[in-house]
Amino acid sequence: MTRILLTGSGRGIGAACFTVLADAGATVIGHATTPGEQRIAADFAEPGAAAALWAQALDRLGGVDVLVNNAGIFEANPLNADAAAWLAGWERTMRVDLTAAAELCRLAVLHWQASGTAGRIVNVASRAAYRGDSPAHWHYAAAKAGMVAMTKTIARGYARDGILAFAVCPGFTMTGMAEDYLESRGGDRLLADIPLGRVAEPDEVAAAVRFLALDAPASMTGAVLDVNGASYVR
Numbered sequence: 001m002t003r004i005l006l007t008g009s010g011r012g013i014g015a016a017c018f019t020v021l022a023d024a025g026a027t028v029i030g031h032a033t034t035p036g037e038q039r040i041a042a043d044f045a046e047p048g049a050a051a052a053l054w055a056q057a058l059d060r061l062g063g064v065d066v067l068v069n070n071a072g073i074f075e076a077n078p079l080n081a082d083a084a085a086w087l088a089g090w091e092r093t094m095r096v097d098l099t100a101a102a103e104l105c106r107l108a109v110l111h112w113q114a115s116g117t118a119g120r121i122v123n124v125a126s127r128a129a130y131r132g133d134s135p136a137h138w139h140y141a142a143a144k145a146g147m148v149a150m151t152k153t154i155a156r157g158y159a160r161d162g163i164l165a166f167a168v169c170p171g172f173t174m175t176g177m178a179e180d181y182l183e184s185r186g187g188d189r190l191l192a193d194i195p196l197g198r199v200a201e202p203d204e205v206a207a208a209v210r211f212l213a214l215d216a217p218a219s220m221t222g223a224v225l226d227v228n229g230a231s232y233v234r
Contacts, residue, residue, distance in 0.1 A: 002026040002214060003061040005054070007104070008071030009039060012175030013124060013209075016202035017070060020210045029057045031071065044071055044100035045092055054107045063115070066213045067108045069101035069147070070124040076136040090139045097143035102150060109154065109163055118162030122212045123151045124205070125224070127171040131232040144169075148224060155222030164221040166212040171228025172199035196229030 004021055008014040009030030018038075021028050028038065031053055035041040040060075042053040057064055073096050077089035105121055112119035128137070129144040147167065154165035171194065191197065208225045216223070226234065 002065045003063055004028045004066040004068060004213065005031070005057040005061070005064050005104075006068040006070060007031040007044075007053075007101075008069075008124075010034070010036070013170065013173055013202045013205045014070045016206035017068060017209045020203070020206045021068075021213060024210055024214055026066070026214065027061060029060055031057075044096045047095075050100040050103040051107065054104055058111070063117075064108060064111065064119070065117075066120045066122065067104055068122045068124070068209060068213060069104060070209075071100065072097040072124070072143075074137070074140055076134075077139055078136050079138075093139040094143055094146075097140065098146045098150075101147060105150065105154060105165075109158055112163050113158075113161060119164070120213055121151070121154060121163075121165040122209055123147050123165070123167045124209065125151075125167050125169045127169050127226070127228045127232045129169055130234060151224070152222050159218075159221050162218075164216075164218055166216060166220065166222070167224040168205060168208045168212065169224055169226050169228065170200055170205045171226075171231045173205055173227075174199050174201055194229040194231040196231075198229065200227050200229060 004026050006017055006028055009018045010032030018028055018030050030039040031042055032039050033043050040053055040056050042049040044050060073093060077086055108119060108121060125147040126144040128141040129148045133141040151165045151167040205227050208227055
């Protein structure tokens with residue numbers, strides 16, 4: 001049975017991923033900032049939280065076969081904010097959205113190398129990694145671009161060890177974060193920029209995550225799947 005650690009499983013895309021992966025027969029340990037059934041609490045804004053989560057997941061699962069990094073925050077950081085506040089916002093988003101994922105990826109790779117087993121990483125990034133984001137979200141776009149670059153680096157570096165890495169880049173998805181953003185930026189105007197005419201549903205992103213976590217052929221390692229309604233086409 002495939003054992004999966006899924007971060008950011010408390011709502012939205014993460015909750016949908018938890019359901020679809022469990023329904024596929026995997027044993028899933030989730031993560032959120034608050035504890036819950038089959039969910040370990042960890043606040044990635046705190047140094048050491050990612051390592052503690054990994055240790056607890058290993059203990060509960062007896063090993064991890066797939067790591068899905070989905071946790072993230074989307075907080076505005078206006079350019080004209082106080083310099084110290086702007087820097088604090090930048091560093092908070094980097095730590096939660098990129099550094100914690102990097103720590104978990106490192107621990108996963110080391111675990112699989114030490115045990116001589118194959119493993120998979122699926123990083124949930126964003127359309128912003130390629131297209132950029134609003135002027136108040138430099139940090140978010142930079143973090144997601146870093147996640148994509150990290151995914152490709154892992155794929156190239158460890159494929160010979162049977163360690164595969166993939167990324168998913170959603171556009172707007174009907175979660176709490178996206179709803180707030182759409183409302184603040186004029187929903188109709190933003191929707192007009194999506195040829196499909198609507199934002200993605202969490203289940204659609206989860207379907208891509210499930211495929212990469214469980215079924216994607218090894219030759220796809222390093223691939224990035226877009227789920228954005230053709231609002232950004234590479």
